[in-house]
Amino acid sequence: AQKITQTQPGMFVQEKEAVTLDCTYDTSDQSYGLFWYKQPSSGEMIFLIYQGSYDEQNATEGRYSLNFQKARKSANLVISASQLGDSAMYFCAMRGHTGGFKTIFGAGTRLFVKA
Amino acid sequence: DAGVTQSPTHLIKTRGQQVTLRCSPKSGHDTVSWYQQALGQGPQFIFQYYEEEERQRGNFPDRFSGHQFPNYSSELNVNALLLGDSALYLCASSAGTLNTGELFFGEGSRLTVL
Numbered sequence: 001a002q003k004i005t006q007t008q009p010g011m012f013v014q015e016k017e018a019v020t021l022d023c024t025y026d027t028s029d030q031s032y033g034l035f036w037y038k039q040p041s042s043g044e045m046i047f048l049i050y051q052g053s054y055d056e057q058n059a060t061e062g063r064y065s066l067n068f069q070k071a072r073k074s075a076n077l078v079i080s081a082s083q084l085g086d087s088a089m090y091f092c093a094m095r096g097h098t099g100g101f102k103t104i105f106g107a108g109t110r111l112f113v114k115a
Numbered sequence: 116d117a118g119v120t121q122s123p124t125h126l127i128k129t130r131g132q133q134v135t136l137r138c139s140p141k142s143g144h145d146t147v148s149w150y151q152q153a154l155g156q157g158p159q160f161i162f163q164y165y166e167e168e169e170r171q172r173g174n175f176p177d178r179f180s181g182h183q184f185p186n187y188s189s190e191l192n193v194n195a196l197l198l199g200d201s202a203l204y205l206c207a208s209s210a211g212t213l214n215t216g217e218l219f220f221g222e223g224s225r226l227t228v229l
Contacts, residue, residue, distance in 0.1 A: 105157035
């Protein structure tokens with residue numbers, strides 16, 4: 001079975017500093033995709049970044065980067081130069097062959113950015 | 116380019132009633148997935164529709180049913196509502212193949228069951 005684990009219910013970071021949100025996953029698939037989404041208080045889930053299991057380079061999208069360690073089955077999200085608008089829930093997600101067409105999500109981490 | 120739109124945004128029902136939630140996918144997307152998100156939790160997969168058929172289903176009872184129309188829009192129906200059905204219901208559309216292609220979400224329909 002596939003599973004996503006996010007062990008940090010809440011995180012605080014000072015504005016302009018970097019923060020790492022942890023994500024570990026469990027799958028027996030060789031081919032899978034890993035995603036991070038942001039959910040502001042409005043409720044809409046916003047896609048941030050994608051990492052394929054065969055990608056050798058860590059994915060980056062602007063201030064977001066994904067620290068992909070395949071052997072450890074971890075896919076941590078790094079946000080650089082945090083902004084007040086980064087305060088939100090962050091979800092790690094995965095889609096793989098075993099799970100069929102569905103994307104599964106972790107429980108999320110709430111990030112608070114302090115001024 | 117319109118994104119994913121959902122309606123209604125908020126609704127209140129009583130136990131035993133039935134509810135229908137609606138979703139229009141992002142332009143060019145042919146696949147719609149529905150998720151239930153209880154307060155403080157991650158989204159849970161309900162089912163996915165593709166080519167007007169339910170392609171995959173999560174661990175939800177038969178009280179949860181859906182439909183996809185020829186224009187790719189979709190409905191989620193929940194019968195015999197329970198208090199535990201209170202949640203944010205998210206619709207997501209996609210056009211990617213397996214493993215690749217992110218989901219595009221609407222703002223959700225927040226259902227309260229009294």
